[in-house]
Amino acid sequence: xxxxxxxxxxxxxxxxxxxxxxxxxxxxxxxxxxxxxxxxxxxxxxxxxxxxxxxxxxxxxxxxxxxxxxxxxxxxxxxxxxxxxxxxxxxxxxxxxxxxxxxxxxxxxxxxxxxxxxxxxxxxxxxxxxxxxxxxxxxxxxxxxxxxxxxxxxxxxxxxxxxxxxxxxxxxxxxxxxxxxxxxxxxxxxxxxxxxxxxxxxxxxxxxxxxxxxxxxxxxxxxxxxxxxxxxxxxxxxxxxxxxxxxxxxxxxxxxxxxxxxxxxxxxxxxxx
Amino acid sequence: xxxxxxxxxxxxxxxxxxxxxxxxxxxxxxxxxxxxxxxxxxxxxxxxxxxxxxxxxxxxxxxxxxxxxxxxxxxxxxxxxxxxxx
Numbered sequence: 001x002x003x004x005x006x007x008x009x010x011x012x013x014x015x016x017x018x019x020x021x022x023x024x025x026x027x028x029x030x031x032x033x034x035x036x037x038x039x040x041x042x043x044x045x046x047x048x049x050x051x052x053x054x055x056x057x058x059x060x061x062x063x064x065x066x067x068x069x070x071x072x073x074x075x076x077x078x079x080x081x082x083x084x085x086x087x088x089x090x091x092x093x094x095x096x097x098x099x100x101x102x103x104x105x106x107x108x109x110x111x112x113x114x115x116x117x118x119x120x121x122x123x124x125x126x127x128x129x130x131x132x133x134x135x136x137x138x139x140x141x142x143x144x145x146x147x148x149x150x151x152x153x154x155x156x157x158x159x160x161x162x163x164x165x166x167x168x169x170x171x172x173x174x175x176x177x178x179x180x181x182x183x184x185x186x187x188x189x190x191x192x193x194x195x196x197x198x199x200x201x202x203x204x205x206x207x208x209x210x211x212x213x214x215x216x217x218x219x220x221x222x223x224x225x226x227x228x229x230x231x232x233x234x235x236x237x238x239x240x241x242x243x244x245x246x247x248x249x250x251x252x253x254x255x256x257x258x259x260x261x262x263x264x265x266x267x268x269x270x271x272x273x
Numbered sequence: 274x275x276x277x278x279x280x281x282x283x284x285x286x287x288x289x290x291x292x293x294x295x296x297x298x299x300x301x302x303x304x305x306x307x308x309x310x311x312x313x314x315x316x317x318x319x320x321x322x323x324x325x326x327x328x329x330x331x332x333x334x335x336x337x338x339x340x341x342x343x344x345x346x347x348x349x350x351x352x353x354x355x356x357x358x359x
Contacts, residue, residue, distance in 0.1 A: 151294055155301065191285055
């Protein structure tokens with residue numbers, strides 16, 4: 001019996017930061033010394049490889065493995081920086097129906113033997129790819145922007161997590177964590193943006209972290225590094241690292257790291273940039 | 274408006290957003306497509322009753338639902354063909 005934890009990163013809505021968050025959290029877990037595998041479930045539109053900087057080393061993919069055309073070990077791509085971090089890429093050429101329920105089940109079961117953490121990066125939507133990504137999860141990270149359409153879609157996803165997963169079908173409760181991304185403290189303060197408590201209130205899911213809107217996220221994706229590996233001092237990176245600590249069971253209070261550090265902080269920022 | 278916000282008037286759009294979401298989600302959480310089924314079967318039945326008395330275009334029956342807080346209203350709008358009765 002393995003002690004692996006399968007975690008799905010999901011949101012319903014596209015563009016809220018599932019892939020960025022999957023890469024950042026998988027890397028932060030690996031930095032803690034765990035054996036980590038990130039799986040891209042977005043068949044046809046893979047991007048986790050690009051965000052993790054592994055795009056040139058992809059040979060086989062999840063669909064090849066599901067169809068028995070390659071072994072899992074052949075398809076896993078090892079991270080450039082962290083030797084205990086692996087990526088199982090999605091296929092770029094097939095469509096989402098290329099995945100089968102049994103195929104995915106056997107892939108996850110095999111990965112459970114090799115890894116401590118398996119991070120499933122869900123595609124947007126509520127169709128096959130998304131339901132298969134959450135199907136075998138032990139826990140879920142729900143990614144929401146502080147914005148009405150994103151929150152609504154998260155609510156829908158929460159419903160699916162409580163109905164269509166193996167954990168739910170066994171009559172157990174899926175542990176869920178809310179990750180709010182692209183948060184702008186100033187706009188929330190002035191009442192122009194839903195604030196953290198609003199979103200937590202509405203969705204009733206415990207908060208695991210708040211990622212501030214940050215330029216470093218785009219910069220990290222430009223160079224193919226998860227933000228937790230590219231710049232440890234960036235507010236987004238700190239927020240992801242703290243969220244990961246909470247995922248690991250630590251009791252650190254949720255803070256929202258800010259780019260505004262006062263005069264000295266600004267001075268240093270200016271010099272470093 | 275801009276003048277006011279210049280002086281730091283707190284925006285209210287976030288609380289509007291929260292309100293709208295709470296109302297919408299309270300409804301969506303309890304609904305499993307039952308509204309659509311209800312509307313569709315009501316439409317069929319009403320159409321059948323009206324048809325007993327006058328011949329109408331099936332597309333001329335419109336049902337609309339409006340939800341506002343705890344109150345749901347159902348509007349039925351039947352377009353009668355010109356001067357069938359007088």
